[in-house]
Amino acid sequence: MRVLEEDLFPSTPGKVKIERAGAMNRQLHRCFASTSTMFLWALFLVAMTASYLSFQSFVDTSSKYLAASWGGLHWERQIRASAAPRRPPGSAAGAGMSVLVTGAAGFVGTHCSLALRKRGDGVVGVDNFNAYYDPSLKKARRALLASHGVFIVEGDINDGRLLAKLFDVVPFTHVLHLAAQAGVRYAMQNPASYVHSNIAGLVTLLEACKDADPQPAIVWASSSSVYGLNDKVPFSERDRTDQPASLYAATKKAGEEITHTYNHIYGLSITGLRFFTVYGPWGRPDMAYFSFTRNILQGKPITVYRGKDRVDLARDFTYIDDIVKGCLGSLDTAGKSTGTGGKKRGPAPYRIFNLGNTAPVTVPNLVSILEKHLRVKAKKNVVEMPGNGDVPFTHANITLARQQLGYKPTTNLDVGLKKFVKWYQSYYGYTRGSKNSRQ
Numbered sequence: 001m002r003v004l005e006e007d008l009f010p011s012t013p014g015k016v017k018i019e020r021a022g023a024m025n026r027q028l029h030r031c032f033a034s035t036s037t038m039f040l041w042a043l044f045l046v047a048m049t050a051s052y053l054s055f056q057s058f059v060d061t062s063s064k065y066l067a068a069s070w071g072g073l074h075w076e077r078q079i080r081a082s083a084a085p086r087r088p089p090g091s092a093a094g095a096g097m098s099v100l101v102t103g104a105a106g107f108v109g110t111h112c113s114l115a116l117r118k119r120g121d122g123v124v125g126v127d128n129f130n131a132y133y134d135p136s137l138k139k140a141r142r143a144l145l146a147s148h149g150v151f152i153v154e155g156d157i158n159d160g161r162l163l164a165k166l167f168d169v170v171p172f173t174h175v176l177h178l179a180a181q182a183g184v185r186y187a188m189q190n191p192a193s194y195v196h197s198n199i200a201g202l203v204t205l206l207e208a209c210k211d212a213d214p215q216p217a218i219v220w221a222s223s224s225s226v227y228g229l230n231d232k233v234p235f236s237e238r239d240r241t242d243q244p245a246s247l248y249a250a251t252k253k254a255g256e257e258i259t260h261t262y263n264h265i266y267g268l269s270i271t272g273l274r275f276f277t278v279y280g281p282w283g284r285p286d287m288a289y290f291s292f293t294r295n296i297l298q299g300k301p302i303t304v305y306r307g308k309d310r311v312d313l314a315r316d317f318t319y320i321d322d323i324v325k326g327c328l329g330s331l332d333t334a335g336k337s338t339g340t341g342g343k344k345r346g347p348a349p350y351r352i353f354n355l356g357n358t359a360p361v362t363v364p365n366l367v368s369i370l371e372k373h374l375r376v377k378a379k380k381n382v383v384e385m386p387g388n389g390d391v392p393f394t395h396a397n398i399t400l401a402r403q404q405l406g407y408k409p410t411t412n413l414d415v416g417l418k419k420f421v422k423w424y425q426s427y428y429g430y431t432r433g434s435k436n437s438r439q
């Protein structure tokens, strides 16, 4: 045992090697018997080491290149082409904007990018394609945008180098910031993801915007959830928003304060939009109207929450096309940012608007409308609303948006859900009366 230990851990390595490795030594001696052979061996070893090192550095460089999904001349050409406005010369609407849309493969991001592109504005998207919900839906939205000439960069808004590069390549006039960790109840499962996207990501984006020259005007998605436990209806922008009921709401409220700071110090033009439960085709599978549809069609039960004293929950469900009009109206009316070189040159606009439908509908009513359009009865489990961050109702006062953005919602829940169901059945391959689908 002692011998073995000494073999493995010699106290004086050089000496021991010579004494104990006699056989090997004799062999080596034969190999290096002549000086010229030794010289050739040394040369061979140096050559091997050099080629190993250069191979390693090639592998390092190429793996870095492969790991980054952005960069390079071809990539820059794609960005520039996608960002270029294509409004006809002399168009009444002006020369057109170049808009960086974050969360472009998301629900609202896809619809807004498409609408901007269709009216001739330049759009470049950024999206991290995370797996909060089925990424294949996000990829399908990306394919839809690509077919209209909108390019989406796969990257995270926390990547300051990527954002700086994008502003380097394109002098974006506007940023439509929609990338976020959405969902009210998921915040209890994964709180860090809300801090990562809605706080850290927002600050990284604002830093890039404040450093950009010219600075873009920023329109971004806040949420109706900032009204939290406010019970004064309808919710007006002047109502209190200091009682959030969920971490999600708290991060959106924090976003409103953070954007105010960047407006105040650096002169960034800011418009925050408080969206009220947006729904429609290409929507988010985590939302109630979407998951209810999936379960009803698959014959599975749905859970309907009910408030205290058996009061039904209600939401001011807002159709996606109305939200798109509110977003584009905000971009069109956003005043310019005033800073250069990271310094404010004068006051810049700071605005907040409710974008709702002003017609709340109860959750049981939502289910009845879905049953009608799907022609299938839901299996309902009605349970008391768990303490998971939900609020009992939402209802938007939209006077300010109507006055300043010309915002006027026109789609009620019945019409909007009919369009959603039509899209859902076609996207997931349901034919009328059939239960076959690709879900």
Ligand SMILES: O=C(O)[C@H]1O[C@H](OP(=O)(O)OP(=O)(O)OC[C@H]2O[C@@H](n3ccc(=O)[nH]c3=O)[C@H](O)[C@@H]2O)[C@H](O)[C@@H](O)[C@@H]1O
Binding pocket: 182, 183, 184, 222, 223, 224, 225, 275, 276, 277, 278, 286, 287, 288, 289, 303, 304, 305, 306, 313, 314, 315, 363, 390
């Ligand atoms: O307005 C907003 O700002 C928010 O709207 C939605 O949040 P929420 O209104 O909670 O939308 P859903 O998750 O679709 O829930 C709608 C209603 O259905 C209820 N619900 C949800 C899920 C369920 O299984 N059962 C059920 O009864 C909820 O309690 C709620 O009253 C979005 O998910 C948020 O990302 C967004 O910010």
